[in-house]
Amino acid sequence: MNKTVIIFFIxxxxxxxxxxxxxxxxxxxxxxxxxxVETLIVAVFNCIRIILSQGRLQDSLSISQPLTYNINKGVKYLLIRIAIFLFYSIFIIVLIGFIANNNADMGNILGTILFQNRFFNLSLLISIASQGYYLVFYFFRSGAFLTSRPDSFAAIFDSRQLVIHIAVVLGAFGGIFLAKNTIYGNYSNTFIISLLSICKCAAELFNYKSAAEVQH
Incomplete structure (x- = not known):
């Protein structure tokens, strides 16, 4: 998959x-x-990367060495990320799900959480498939796992989480302003979601560019 195709998929x-x-x-x-939920999917795949990253120097790649497995570091990272996911899930479900919607869409919200939303589920499956593709072709087959360091995948708070936090604040204030002070109140949901998507897309494109520069 070349650079243009990766950017297209992002x-x-x-x-x-x-x-x-x-x-x-x-x-x-x-x-x-x-x-x-995507941040948790990424965390699972990063756990695999942490466990299997060898952190070897370029000079030693030609030397046959047994693989080492960073199981403790990988599991610790994943448990912390799961705890963070569960903690902030409470705020997202309560504040954005129930309170912001005045409990009017409780059935739809619970359906989404319980994986009864087909388009939501399909989008998650695409996320899992893309992460699996990157893992196979850009971590294992490329040999990147030999030189990658475990710590490079072990960030507790990554750009996705920071973007979601920023988008929550900006989207909430922007949506309230549109609803109360303009004639475009019906578009407040579109504004909030579009802002989140644009911010996250920009963060991931920046991360991909930075990663590509490091590899070269």
Whole structure:
């Protein structure tokens, strides 16, 4: 997969919530929950990378060495990320899901959480498939796991989480302003979700560019 195709998939994937609000009646909760669950999916794949990263120097690649497994570091990282995921899930579900919607869409919210939303589930499956593809072809087959350091995948707070936090604040204030002070109140959900998608897409494109520069 070349650079252009990867960029296309990053942009297309981050447009999924916009597509959801336009054609599948997504509310801001579905979009934030979708990206938040994605952070847990990424954490699982990063756990695999941490466990299997060898951290070898370029000079020693030609020398036959047994593989080492960073199991303790990988499991510790994953448990911390799961704890963070569960902690902030409470705020997303309660504040964005129930309170922001005045409990009117409780059935839809619970359905999404319980994986009864088909478009939501399909988007998550695409996320899992793409992460698996990157793991196989850009970590194992490329040999990157030999030189990668475990610590490079062990960040507790990554750009996805920071973007979601920023988008929650900006989206909430922007949505309230549109609803109360303009004639475009009906577009507040579209604004919130689009802002989240654009911010996250920009962060991932920046991360991909930085990673590509490091590899070269």
């Amino acid at each position: 942009i297309a994937f981050n447009l999924a919530p916009v597509f959801g609000v336009l054609f599948f009646n997504w509310q801001p909760f579905e979009a934030f929950w979708f990206f938040w």
